[in-house]
Amino acid sequence: MNIGEGLMLIRKLYKFENAHIVRQCTSRRCSRSIHGHSYKVELLFTAPSLDRGQMVYDFGLTKGMIKEFIDAFDHAITLWSGDDPAYLADMKKWSERWVELPVNPSAEQFARTIFLLVDRVLQQTEMINGESDVMLEGVIVHETETGYAKAKREDAYNSTMGPTELDRIVFSERVKAEWSNPEMFEELLAGKRFLNPDIV
Numbered sequence: 001m002n003i004g005e006g007l008m009l010i011r012k013l014y015k016f017e018n019a020h021i022v023r024q025c026t027s028r029r030c031s032r033s034i035h036g037h038s039y040k041v042e043l044l045f046t047a048p049s050l051d052r053g054q055m056v057y058d059f060g061l062t063k064g065m066i067k068e069f070i071d072a073f074d075h076a077i078t079l080w081s082g083d084d085p086a087y088l089a090d091m092k093k094w095s096e097r098w099v100e101l102p103v104n105p106s107a108e109q110f111a112r113t114i115f116l117l118v119d120r121v122l123q124q125t126e127m128i129n130g131e132s133d134v135m136l137e138g139v140i141v142h143e144t145e146t147g148y149a150k151a152k153r154e155d156a157y158n159s160t161m162g163p164t165e166l167d168r169i170v171f172s173e174r175v176k177a178e179w180s181n182p183e184m185f186e187e188l189l190a191g192k193r194f195l196n197p198d199i200v
């Protein structure tokens with residue numbers, strides 16, 4: 001790569017509180033007891049040039065759909081669809097905010113899942129302030145102060161690591177009701193185009 005042809009990178013941090021069990025992992029406390037984490041999620045965006053505001057992508061634009069999808073996990077329990085049906089039914093009965101994934105909710109799979117969601121939002125968003133080729137470079141999920149997982153594009157779309165189809169994610173009715181547009185996930189799945197606001 002020549003000087004002047006690099007990609008500039010920005011990072012936006014999000015936080016949420018979430019509960020889970022990660023079945024089949026070696027750590028007993030992790031695999032057999034419901035427990036929670038204060039997650040920190042870093043989104044890394046790159047672009048080869050800057051927009052009219054001389055930014056890779058205005059941080060303000062990352063507080064719409066992207067933030068709402070990540071916030072779906074806040075004060076929620078994340079379930080693996082492969083878990084015991086009795087456990088799944090009980091959790092859904094007693095917690096109105098839940099997200100069901102087709103993968104075990106490890107830090108690795110949170111990072112892959114969030115990558116797939118945010119990448120699709122970017123792909124379907126019309127950017128109107130001179131942005132060019134804004135790409136999601138990676139998603140880092142900090143599960144604790146001491147442990148994180150990073151998903152790059154090749155990890156997120158690597159089907160040997162788990163499904164990559166977004167339609168296998170289920171958000172509870174309460175999670176969806178708290179979005180500014182409760183239909184946004186269905187619209188995303190249907191391929192709807194979203195227009196960035198001209199001011200936020």
Ligand SMILES: Nc1nc2c(c(=O)[nH]1)N=C([C@H](O)[C@H](O)COP(=O)(O)OP(=O)(O)OP(=O)(O)O)CN2
Binds near residue numbers: 025027105107145147
């Ligand atoms: N590679 C992964 N390993 C573990 C994950 C994970 O998602 N990916 N998750 C867990 C548990 O959820 C656990 O709660 C976190 O484990 P750990 O880092 O051991 O947590 P501690 O707070 O006990 O660790 P400290 O070293 O005391 O900070 C397990 N493994």
